Every structure is written in C-alpha cells, then in structure tokens.
Amino acid sequence: MTRTVEVDYLVIGAGAAGMAFTDALIDHRDARVGLVDRRRGVGGHWREAYPFVRLHQASMFYGVASTVLGGELQVDGPEAGLHQRADQTAITAYYDRVLAERMVGPGRVELFAGCDYLGDRTFVSLDTGERYAVPEHCRVVDARYLAPEIPAETPPRFAVGDGVRVVPVNDLVAAGPDERHYVVVGSGKTATDAIVWLLTHGTDPDAICWVRPREPWMLNRALVQPDAATYLGMVADLMAAAAAGSSLDDVFCRLEDSGIMLRIDRAVTPTMAKAPTLGTWELDLLRSVTHVVRRGRIRSVRRGHLDLDDGSVPVADDALVVNCAADGLKNPPRVPIWRPEVITVQPVRAGFPCFGAALTGYVEATRDDDTDKNRLCPPSSYGNTLVQWAEMNVLGMRASASFGAEPDIADWARGVALNPARIPPDHPGSPALDDALARLQAHTGPGLARLAELAGLG
Numbered sequence: 001m002t003r004t005v006e007v008d009y010l011v012i013g014a015g016a017a018g019m020a021f022t023d024a025l026i027d028h029r030d031a032r033v034g035l036v037d038r039r040r041g042v043g044g045h046w047r048e049a050y051p052f053v054r055l056h057q058a059s060m061f062y063g064v065a066s067t068v069l070g071g072e073l074q075v076d077g078p079e080a081g082l083h084q085r086a087d088q089t090a091i092t093a094y095y096d097r098v099l100a101e102r103m104v105g106p107g108r109v110e111l112f113a114g115c116d117y118l119g120d121r122t123f124v125s126l127d128t129g130e131r132y133a134v135p136e137h138c139r140v141v142d143a144r145y146l147a148p149e150i151p152a153e154t155p156p157r158f159a160v161g162d163g164v165r166v167v168p169v170n171d172l173v174a175a176g177p178d179e180r181h182y183v184v185v186g187s188g189k190t191a192t193d194a195i196v197w198l199l200t201h202g203t204d205p206d207a208i209c210w211v212r213p214r215e216p217w218m219l220n221r222a223l224v225q226p227d228a229a230t231y232l233g234m235v236a237d238l239m240a241a242a243a244a245g246s247s248l249d250d251v252f253c254r255l256e257d258s259g260i261m262l263r264i265d266r267a268v269t270p271t272m273a274k275a276p277t278l279g280t281w282e283l284d285l286l287r288s289v290t291h292v293v294r295r296g297r298i299r300s301v302r303r304g305h306l307d308l309d310d311g312s313v314p315v316a317d318d319a320l321v322v323n324c325a326a327d328g329l330k331n332p333p334r335v336p337i338w339r340p341e342v343i344t345v346q347p348v349r350a351g352f353p354c355f356g357a358a359l360t361g362y363v364e365a366t367r368d369d370d371t372d373k374n375r376l377c378p379p380s381s382y383g384n385t386l387v388q389w390a391e392m393n394v395l396g397m398r399a400s401a402s403f404g405a406e407p408d409i410a411d412w413a414r415g416v417a418l419n420p421a422r423i424p425p426d427h428p429g430s431p432a433l434d435d436a437l438a439r440l441q442a443h444t445g446p447g448l449a450r451l452a453e454l455a456g457l458g
Contacts, residue, residue: 002131007034010134011141012117015044017345017357018143023064024361026108033109036123038116043095048152049088050170052197056189056276058083060226060417065358066102068417069094078281083226141343149326156323159300166321169194177201181316183209186324187216189276194324196282205288209315213297215270217252218262221277228423229432234260236439239447248386248454273389274329329382337379338370346379350396355418362412376403390455397448
C-alpha cells in the first residue's frame with residue numbers, strides 16, 4: 001500500500017543544498033515540503049565525515065540563510081583573527097537545530113529520514129518498506145545532483161593485496177598517529193587534512209609517503225573571509241590577474257604572486273583547481289613531507305609496493321595506507337535548474353554552494369515563471385581543471401550580474417551571511433572598501449573577458 005503525502009514540494013536530499021533551498025523557500029512562500037534522505041537525519045555527508053574534518057571556509061558562508069553558523073573570530077592558534085571554521089559535531093548539531101526550530105511544524109516541513117527516492121514521485125522507507133507518493137501538483141527538487149562522494153562510503157579504487165592494511169580516512173584517528181609508516185592517497189582537501197592531522201599529532205614527516213596524482217592549486221584562507229573589503233579586494237586582484245594573463249597557467253602564477261593562490265611545490269605546475277582554502281600554516285606543514293609520488297593513480301597496492309599508472313614504487317612493508325581519494329566535487333553536465341519535471345539544484349555563483357541553493361529557493365518562492373527563473377539563475381559548476389575553474393568564475397560572475405540586477409534579490413542577498421560578496425546594509429564604509437570597489441569596477445570587465453577567452457566560452 002502507498003501512502004500519499006500532501007506536499008507542494010518534494011526535496012530529495014537533506015544535505016547542505018537541500019536544507020538551504022528548503023529554508024529559503026519556506027521563509028518566502030507558504031509551502032508544505034517533504035524532505036527525503038536515505039541517511040538517518042539531516043546534514044548529508046557531514047553525518048559520515050571523518051572526525052577531524054572542519055569546514056575549509058568560514059562558518060558564516062555555510063548552512064542556511066535564516067540561521068548563521070558561527071560568526072566568531074578565532075582568538076588563538078595559527079588562525080587567530082580569522083573567522084571560525086565549524087567541525088563535524090558543530091555542523092551536524094546546527095542542522096539538527098535548524099530542522100527542529102525553523103522547519104518542522106504544521107503545514108511546513110516533514111522529514112522522511114532513512115528513505116530512498118525511487119523516481120516517478122515515489123519513495124520508500126529503507127526500514128519498513130512502506131511506500132510514499134506525492135501528488136501531481138507537487139514539484140520535485142533534486143538536491144543530490146552534485147552530492148559528494150566521501151571516503152567512508154567509497155571503497156578503494158585500487159586492488160589491495162594480501163597483508164596490506166588500507167583504511168579510509170575516517171579510521172585514521174582510531175589507528176592513531178603512532179604507526180611507523182603511512183601512505184596517504186589523494187591530492188585534495190581530505191588528503192591535506194589527513195597529513196596536517198598526522199603532523200600536528202607528532203608524526204615524523206619522513207614517515208609519510210604522499211601519493212599525489214595531480215598537483216593542486218588552493219586559495220589562501222586569510223583572503224576568503226566574511227569581510228567586504230578583504231573578500232572584494234581579493235576578487236578585484238583576481239580579475240586584474242586574469243586580465244593580464246597570457247595563459248591560465250600565467251593567471252594562476254600571477255594569483256600566487258599576489259598571495260591569493262597557494263601551491264605545495266613551487267617547482268611543479270598544478271593541473272588541479274578545485275581550490276579549497278588553505279592556511280599558510282598548513283602549507284608549511286604540507287611542504288615538510290618530501291616523499292611525494294607523482295606517477296598517476298594507484299592501480300594496486302602490494303605488500304611493500306605501489307603499482308601506479310606510470311610504474312611501481314617501493315614502500316615500507318608495514319605501511320598503513322590511508323585512502324583519501326573520493327570525488328568530493330562532482331562535475332556532471334550543467335542542466336537548466338528549472339525544468340517541468342524537476343528543479344535541479346546546482347551552483348549559481350562561483351563556489352559557495354549554500355548561497356546558490358538558498359538563492360534558488362528564494363527565486364522559486366518569489367517568481368512564477370520558470371523561464372524567468374532560469375534567466376536569473378543560470379547554473380555554474382565546480383572547478384577541477386584550470387579551464388573548469390575559469391568557466392566557473394565566468395559563469396558565476398555573469399549569473400551574479402543577472403540576479404543582482406533584480407532589486408528584491410539584491411536586497412535579500414545583502415542580508416544573507418552566506419553571500420561572500422555582500423556589503424551589509426549597516427556597513428559603515430571604509431577607505432579599504434572604497435579601494436576594493438574601485439579596483440573591482442576597473443578590472444572585472446577585462447578580467448572576465450580574458451577568462452572567457454582562455455576558457456573557450458562565447
């Protein structure tokens with residue numbers, strides 16, 4: 001027997017995107033929402049994240065529009081003066097609180113945790129097998145389109161020989177920092193987190209072998225802060241570098257010279273531009289690991305050997321292999337966010353997915369015509385290669401100009417902490433902000449035109 005759920009929206013996925021969309025939607029429209037997730041609660045992948053994970057960005061840029069996550073400055077440690085970055089416990093507690101205090105209630109949001117969406121407007125309980133359906137007038141919202149893979153749920157993509165110990169990064173704390181040898185697999189944020197954790201817990205850098213299939217570019221965290229002059233000044237410098245760049249490699253080197261981009265090894269030109277933020281103190285630690293393997297992806301691990309795309313390398317027989325490789329930033333094809341059969345939540349501006357999802361919820365709540373909604377919120381994507389990074393910035397800046405030209409959206413965005421480019425209505429102004437805005441105005445046009453040319457965009 002199938003139970004009919006009388007809702008106006010069925011949001012599939014209660015992670016960051018689904019929560020941000022739903023929060024903005026119900027704050028600006030009288031709507032009933034069914035929120036479906038296969039996990040046992042809200043918060044998405046954060047419920048299964050490794051225990052020492054933190055947001056790589058300031059907490060204020062994450063979460064939902066109605067409720068600020070964090071906001072305090074760090075008062076000590078290597079990031080004193082920068083905004084706090086929430087850990088896993090704080091993030092999951094935040095989403096639980098948002099659900100209980102802001103969403104669940106008569107005629108608002110009903111959570112269906114532990115349920116799997118089957119398609120055709122139906123979903124099923126993974127525990128009881130009970131089936132649910134929504135009426136024809138209900139709009140389906142896919143908030144899983146760019147859902148990340150996480151190491152805890154992603155088996156190794158390489159063969160594992162007898163006697164080899166391979167653990168996901170989630171199990172690194174249980175294994176402890178006292179192993180004699182480690183092999184850390186991955187080029188992205190998870191791998192850098194794992195190495196920083198090991199080094200800050202006393203592991204000798206020489207005990208770590210780091211398999212980096214690609215070299216990454218990363219953003220200097222000190223410049224991606226909830227401060228208008230700092231953030232907009234960084235964007236102005238980015239546009240100036242783009243306008244002057246002879247190639248994308250040259251653009252990134254100019255960004256490095258201006259302190260915006262960081263790379264671990266200045267002797268190697270990175271090809272990966274997912275561009276998470278990184279502290280310079282973390283960069284110093286990462287550079288202390290000198291045993292780096294750059295021979296492509298691992299094909300198999302044997303006792304004492306790694307077999308890679310480009311040959312084999314020896315490692316210690318007793319090495320603990322820490323698997324940090326998972327597709328955390330997906331790059332499926334961009335599709336119109338609003339289609340008759342589904343609303344597909346995707347990034348809108350460059351980066352900052354929670355702001356994009358909240359913006360999508362606000363536009364859905366305040367507009368009736370899907371064509372107009374798609375004009376206001378054309379999808380962007382995440383960066384991966386340098387070309388994709390350039391595409392992300394060009395498409396995101398174009399979208400920002402589109403939705404920013406709407407007075408009500410501009411007013412809403414100025415009041416939302418998720419928006420990194422906002423100048424709050426009560427901002428007193430400053431010479432630094434005036435300078436950042438003047439440089440932004442001067443460099444944005446030429447910078448975007450050059451980035452579009454380098455990315456092959458019309």
